[in-house]
């Protein structure tokens with residue numbers, strides 16, 4: 001039997017220029033089944049542009065894009081743009097613009113913990129509930145690749161952690177690939193396999209611990225952010241002995257978690 005190719009999307013030496021401005025510079029990127037890749041970078045770094053290239057909405061000025069033939073992509077936008085004067089239930093929203101299979105819709109709502117919201121008005125949902133409904137909509141196509149543009153925007157801290165956990169669970173259940181944009185590496189650390197730090201070009205990439213100690217990450221985000229991350233790492237790198245007492249494991253500075261996507 002031929003071996004299953006885990007690649008979903010490959011970008012090779014992709015550059016995007018708008019007029020004379022370079023938004024992306026020679027980007028190499030592989031997205032795989034069952035792997036969460038997070039894009040971080042300052043405002044204007046090209047994160048949304050990169051997502052749009054992956055979605056096929058922007059053609060690169062130079063470089064190559066390959067997608068698995070027939071690839072099903074579920075996309076969760078940053079914000080919901082709807083007319084607040086129109087009454088719209090969650091169920092109806094999920095059936096717009098095209099009616100979807102009811103079982104699929106219920107399964108998607110169940111997977112995001114929002115089945116109880118099916119009949120609710122979309123306009124009365126909290127920030128976290130709205131994001132769950134948007135995520136359910138992205139799941140309707142049974143995607144092989146989920147693309148999430150700042151999925152926790154407008155959500156309080158606890159809600160953000162819950163959403164990242166949910167994204168992690170969805171990946172585990174469906175074994176799909178995930179590409180998401182985040183502004184906050186320390187919140188997303190536990191729920192990502194691979195981080196790409198972008199500032200027009202890829203400044204550094206790897207597992208979250210590796211990226212957080214990379215000099216170019218520290219240069220981009222400043223030492224304060226990096227030391228918060230270092231603290232966060234230390235808090236989480238410990239085990240408990242038979243009595244429940246903490247045994248601290250000291251990580252090596254550039255230790256790799258050994259995780260390989262795919």
Ligand SMILES: Nc1ncnc2c1ncn2[C@@H]1O[C@H](COP(=O)(O)OP(=O)(O)OP(=O)(O)O)[C@@H](O)[C@H]1O
Nearest residue numbers: 018019022023041042043044045046047048049050
């Ligand atoms: N359609 C466009 N035409 C011209 N310039 C664009 C276009 N889209 C994006 N840009 C420019 O490209 C650069 C990268 O924008 P992009 O939205 O990809 O950044 P980002 O990292 O997603 O930013 P943010 O974190 O602020 O959302 C910016 O300088 C932006 O002004």
